[in-house]
Amino acid sequence: MTEIDVKQRVLAANAAAADALRAAFRATGTLVVNIISSPGSGKTTLLEVTARALKSRLRLGGIDGDIATERDAERLRSAGIPARQILTGGACHLDARQIEKALGEEGPRLAGLDVLFIENVGNLICPTSYDLGEDFKVVLLSLVEGDDKPLKYPAIFARAAVTVITKADLLPHVDFDLSAVRRQVAALNPSGRFLVTSARSGEGMETWYAMLEEELAVKRGAPVQVEVVP
Amino acid sequence: MTEIDVKQRVLAANAAAADALRAAFRATGTLVVNIISSPGSGKTTLLEVTARALKSRLRLGGIDGDIATERDAERLRSAGIPARQILTGGACHLDARQIEKALGEEGPRLAGLDVLFIENVGNLICPTSYDLGEDFKVVLLSLVEGDDKPLKYPAIFARAAVTVITKADLLPHVDFDLSAVRRQVAALNPSGRFLVTSARSGEGMETWYAMLEEELAVKRGAPVQVEVVP
Numbered sequence: 001m002t003e004i005d006v007k008q009r010v011l012a013a014n015a016a017a018a019d020a021l022r023a024a025f026r027a028t029g030t031l032v033v034n035i036i037s038s039p040g041s042g043k044t045t046l047l048e049v050t051a052r053a054l055k056s057r058l059r060l061g062g063i064d065g066d067i068a069t070e071r072d073a074e075r076l077r078s079a080g081i082p083a084r085q086i087l088t089g090g091a092c093h094l095d096a097r098q099i100e101k102a103l104g105e106e107g108p109r110l111a112g113l114d115v116l117f118i119e120n121v122g123n124l125i126c127p128t129s130y131d132l133g134e135d136f137k138v139v140l141l142s143l144v145e146g147d148d149k150p151l152k153y154p155a156i157f158a159r160a161a162v163t164v165i166t167k168a169d170l171l172p173h174v175d176f177d178l179s180a181v182r183r184q185v186a187a188l189n190p191s192g193r194f195l196v197t198s199a200r201s202g203e204g205m206e207t208w209y210a211m212l213e214e215e216l217a218v219k220r221g222a223p224v225q226v227e228v229v230p
Numbered sequence: 231m232t233e234i235d236v237k238q239r240v241l242a243a244n245a246a247a248a249d250a251l252r253a254a255f256r257a258t259g260t261l262v263v264n265i266i267s268s269p270g271s272g273k274t275t276l277l278e279v280t281a282r283a284l285k286s287r288l289r290l291g292g293i294d295g296d297i298a299t300e301r302d303a304e305r306l307r308s309a310g311i312p313a314r315q316i317l318t319g320g321a322c323h324l325d326a327r328q329i330e331k332a333l334g335e336e337g338p339r340l341a342g343l344d345v346l347f348i349e350n351v352g353n354l355i356c357p358t359s360y361d362l363g364e365d366f367k368v369v370l371l372s373l374v375e376g377d378d379k380p381l382k383y384p385a386i387f388a389r390a391a392v393t394v395i396t397k398a399d400l401l402p403h404v405d406f407d408l409s410a411v412r413r414q415v416a417a418l419n420p421s422g423r424f425l426v427t428s429a430r431s432g433e434g435m436e437t438w439y440a441m442l443e444e445e446l447a448v449k450r451g452a453p454v455q456v457e458v459v460p
Contacts, residue, residue: 003240067382153269153352
């Protein structure tokens, strides 16, 4: 069995587990958002601010993937929402079975949520291939990372339904061509959404919250798919 | 054959190729530096500035790993040094055989250099395990990425001989506890060096250049290891 065979077998097993998760999340009407970025782009900060803003009207929860430390889940719990840390022990992404296991162990605290945020391991490459049963992927790009990143990491920017530019408050202090990035993302992903945010200044955050509420409403309001036997 | 068996076989083959590279670099007296960081920490910018500063007195060259685009090698060539782009086609790190192949194809332009910089794929995790025949690894951390990163990605900070903090000019605009990061790195890697730099302002760059020249001198001046048969 070659390296490629093993990778395909792993991805097939992951896809089956992700399908089971997706069915479970459909049953509970939970919107699941898989958040992916480089280390330090601001995933946890975005979720902390979101938790503080929305927790009074939505039941939110988080699953945080990291190589080491419980720090991110602790930050979300401090922001007032239940959160579970998964330590991947060196693996550069989360997989669907880890999500299944975390949900099982966490029990009622992560059951029946309105929105479950999955904060993936800080990495723009590996998490791209692993379906976690989410409704959509969100990719974050801090504008300090440079305006060539969508072209250099095209897979995640093509697959994420939403690109969130973070740390917009730093724009005056760095060289970053926002319109160039917008064009790159539009070329890779014509139907994707593109938000510019700063968790610090609050810029763009209302748009982000509105988008989450809209997606949740769509998920819950959409007519049930009926299988018609001809 | 399990996933773990395949990984071990891949790493063993990589180690053999890396040993051959290391012998070749020893023969030519080339200092080889494997540079690792998240996307957008400033690897290419550090090398551009270094190329401009040192190319009149040292023969420098670069090998750039990326998922997509020739952009980084082009930037180094524009800075006046030979550079070869390796596109990994989705893989999240470079391996020793890719370096061997690139050196073979590039021929004389990358032969007999004083210093060869290998700019790895933007990723704090995957490149850690792959020896490329280098003298040492350097990990970059932009201070915009947050002051918890050494603890969250301990393997690379433990293995890199040098930690380079980048974008120090942005310190007034972000929350970053430099002394906390220094303590984290010292705990993970007591013998490692720790530099604070800004390619934009020039802060710390002379220390970086001096370190490269010192390491080159050590490599060339160190007495040849003689195997004594008892």
